Amino acid sequence: xxxxxxxxxxxxxxxxxxxxxxxxxxxxxxxxxxxxxxxxxxxxxxxxxxxxxxxxxxxxxxxxxxxxxxxxxxxxxxxxxxxxxxxxxxxxxxxxxxxxxxxxxxxxxxxxxxxxxxxxxxxxxxxxxxxxxxxxxxxxxxxxxxxxxxxxxxxxxxxxxxxxxxxxxxxxxxxxxxxxxxxxxxxxxxxxxxxxxxxxxxxxxxxxxxxxxxxxxxxxxxxxxxxxxxxxxxxxxxxxxxxxxxxxxxxxxxxxxxxxxxxxxxxxxxxxxxxxxxxxxxxxxxxxxxxxxxxxxxxxxxxxxxxxxxxxxxxxxxxxxxxxxxxxxxxxxxxxxxxxxxxxxxxxxxxxxxxxxxxxxxxxxxxxxxxxxxxxxxxxxxxxxxxxxxxxxxxxxxxxxxxxxxxxxxxxxxxxxxxxxxxxxxxxxxxxx
RNA sequence: GGCGAGUUACCCAAGCGGCCAAAGGGAUCUGACUGUAAAUCAGACGGCGUAGCCUUCGUGAGUUCGAACCUCGCACUCGCCA
Numbered sequence: 001x002x003x004x005x006x007x008x009x010x011x012x013x014x015x016x017x018x019x020x021x022x023x024x025x026x027x028x029x030x031x032x033x034x035x036x037x038x039x040x041x042x043x044x045x046x047x048x049x050x051x052x053x054x055x056x057x058x059x060x061x062x063x064x065x066x067x068x069x070x071x072x073x074x075x076x077x078x079x080x081x082x083x084x085x086x087x088x089x090x091x092x093x094x095x096x097x098x099x100x101x102x103x104x105x106x107x108x109x110x111x112x113x114x115x116x117x118x119x120x121x122x123x124x125x126x127x128x129x130x131x132x133x134x135x136x137x138x139x140x141x142x143x144x145x146x147x148x149x150x151x152x153x154x155x156x157x158x159x160x161x162x163x164x165x166x167x168x169x170x171x172x173x174x175x176x177x178x179x180x181x182x183x184x185x186x187x188x189x190x191x192x193x194x195x196x197x198x199x200x201x202x203x204x205x206x207x208x209x210x211x212x213x214x215x216x217x218x219x220x221x222x223x224x225x226x227x228x229x230x231x232x233x234x235x236x237x238x239x240x241x242x243x244x245x246x247x248x249x250x251x252x253x254x255x256x257x258x259x260x261x262x263x264x265x266x267x268x269x270x271x272x273x274x275x276x277x278x279x280x281x282x283x284x285x286x287x288x289x290x291x292x293x294x295x296x297x298x299x300x301x302x303x304x305x306x307x308x309x310x311x312x313x314x315x316x317x318x319x320x321x322x323x324x325x326x327x328x329x330x331x332x333x334x335x336x337x338x339x340x341x342x343x344x345x346x347x348x349x350x351x352x353x354x355x356x357x358x359x360x361x362x363x364x365x366x367x368x369x370x371x372x373x374x375x376x377x378x379x380x381x382x383x384x385x386x387x388x389x390x391x392x393x394x395x396x397x398x399x400x401x402x403x404x405x406x407x408x409x410x411x412x413x414x415x416x417x418x419x420x421x422x423x424x425x426x427x428x429x430x431x432x433x
Numbered sequence: 434g435g436c437g438a439g440u441u442a443c444c445c446a447a448g449c450g451g452c453c454a455a456a457g458g459g460a461u462c463u464g465a466c467u468g469u470a471a472a473u474c475a476g477a478c479g480g481c482g483u484a485g486c487c488u489u490c491g492u493g494a495g496u497u498c499g500a501a502c503c504u505c506g507c508a509c510u511c512g513c514c515a
Contacts, residue, residue, distance in 0.1 A: 098444090100510095175439075175511050242471070244460080268469075275470055305468040338469055383480060384462085391477065393463040423462075425469045 006320060007125050010287045012076045018043040019077035023233075025290065026283040028070050030209040030236035033219060038231050041203065042077065046130055049074055049204035050082035050196050052137070052189070053120060055090035055112035056104070059257035060119050062247035063208065065321070066235055066284060068123045070206050079204075080130040082196055083120040087113045087138030089189060094214065095182040097170040103181075113138075119256055123320075133200070140195045141188065153191055156224045157217075162186060165213035186217040193218025194225055202230070209234035238284065241276040256321055263322040264357035267330040268425070270314035271307070275300055278309045286316040333357040337419065337427055343397050348415035355417055355429025362431040366409045369394065369401055372420055376428035388422055395421040408432065 016022040020039040023029055032038055041047060051067050053060060060068070071081045090109045093101035104112075117134050124132035162168060165186060171178035189211075196202035207215050215232035222230045238246040247254050249269050255261040261269075273281055279297045282288055288296075296309040319327040333354035336346055343351065361375040373385035373394065386404045388394050394401040396411055397419050408430060412418050418430040 177510060272469060275468090278470090304470075307468065307470075310468095310470080334469080379462095381480065383483080384478085386483080387477065388463070391463045423464090426462095 006323070007123075010072065010076060012073055012287075013289045015290055019073060023070065023073060026073075027280060028066070028073075028235050028284065029233055031212055031234040033231040033233075037229075038204075038233070041231065042074070042079070046078045046080055047203045048080040048082060048196075048200045049206065050084050050135075050193075050200075050202050051206045052084040052086050052089070052192060053116050054086040054094065055109050055116050056093065056101075057253075057255075058112050058115050059255040059260050060116060061253045061255050063238070065256065065317075066238060067206060067208065068120060069285060070233070070235060072123055074204075074206075075124055075130060075132070078130060080200075081124055081132045082200060082202060083117070083124060083132050083134045084192060084196070085113050085116045085120065085134070085136055086192075087136040088141040089137060089185065089192070091138075092181055092185050092188060094185045094189070094211070095167045095171050095178055097167060098174065099176040100179055100182065115257070135196070137188070137192045137195070141191065153187060153194075153221075156221055157187055157190070161220075162217075165217075167210075167213055186214050189214040190217035190221040193230065194221050197222050197226065197228065197230060204231045204233065206233045206235065209236055241274055258322055258326070262330075262357065262359075263318060263326040264330040264333055266322065267314050267318045267327065267334065270317050271310050271334070272425075273310050273313060275304050275309075278313055282309065282313050282316075286313065286320075288312070288316065329353070330357060338425070343419055344413055346413075348413075348417075351413065351419075352415055352417055355419065355431070358427050358429045360429030360431060362433055363408075365412075365432050366407050367430075367432075369396060369406045369408060369420070370404060372408065372428075372430055373422065376420060376430070378420060378422040378426060378428050393423050 012019055012022055016025065018039065020035075020042045029035075049071075051071050053064055053067070071083070075081050087109065090104070090113065091106060093103065095101075113136060117136075121132060121134055126132055162183065163172070168178060168183060168186075171182075193202070193205055205215055205218055212232075212234045215234060219230050219232050222228050240246050249265065253261075254266060254269050258266075270281075278300060279293060282293045282296060286293075296312060299306065299308045315327060315331070318330060322330075332350070336350055336354040337343075337358075346354075359377045361372060363372060363375065370382055370385035370389065373379045373388065374382055379385040379388055385394075389401050389404045389406075392400060392402075396406075396408060397413060398421070399411075408418050412430075412432050416432040418432070420428045420430055422428075
């Protein structure tokens, strides 16, 4: 849950003239409305800004964390954040460039709204004059009738403009097409901005650059409906230098919810960051100062094998999301399991604690190793497990498993445990009963 | 509503009666080399008790000794026309 100690330690880097300069340096601004005006606005008296999160899953993921940290940096600069969770927009779904979404049941969306609200509010201060305010767009869209919607909002939208939005045109040009439901999404999001502008005098919306079309729907609507100029910032889509998608491990998203991605797995994800990406990750995902990040950049250049930047990054982000105790546990587990020493020399209780951090299973003394690979989730089928053994990619307590018929009998360590490994770094724990 | 095109494994995409568990690419996994990195090279990549068997090519029926490939119905998608 919320860790006030961590929030209170965060600050913006005072070596920058203003917060705008800092977020630009951190690479958080990919597109925006008038930059000069925004810089001035953000350097001036507190404004109210918002960022929305749609409940498309039971948890936020690393992509969303970029948004949350931008919100937090603006809050640290004195501005007032509105954390919006899309109880209504989540029922519709924003158009993805590839294909139509499957509608999520309404009660599921409502459940997810609760989870996301809790997650977002953890990262933003609830103290002081600019404490975060959580809002849900279902509150103002649910009472709106279809007729009112069309008369009061729809009139401001030109279909030609709507068709030109990237997300929409991509879909129209694909063979998936687009439903009227998803086509209408940008109106709903624009409506949010208008509502928040009217209620809170909200002047800025932030979001991913893939949402740029939706962000400008909002600024356009506010201009047309109220005659006011409001702003938007689009953050870059974070990518890996090798072209693969950021925020995925073995094809799975990295979630902020520890039940979906364990703190250990979360920490490992960051430790494995490519040299070519690690400095940019530090800029985006940590509150370390420019000076400190530049120091780490030097270390990557001169002593890359020490992985100092990766370790720092992993510590910073994991403690931010999961707290210091869980991070320490993840680090201790990693040190024990990736250490140079013999596993048999480890203190049994340290080893057991480490294995508890991993995917693990409890089994009988003569269990087959291929079955354990499946039970621990290291492989998804017995066939894949056999293949992995055949390819020489399975290790039991750091010793290569050579036979597909091998069992763990006689191979357990003190305390009746065993460390199962697939490949170089995918580990699981086995507890023998 | 009419006409035309399409629906293949995680994604893209070949196949157009037997040689198809299905080419190729991407993603992913493993090995070598390493720094729990990248790049490179090699192998794997539906399931299973793996020289064999089982379940797949939108879906349901059919033709055939035999169908992802042919016929008919249905669903969905795209385009043009109304």
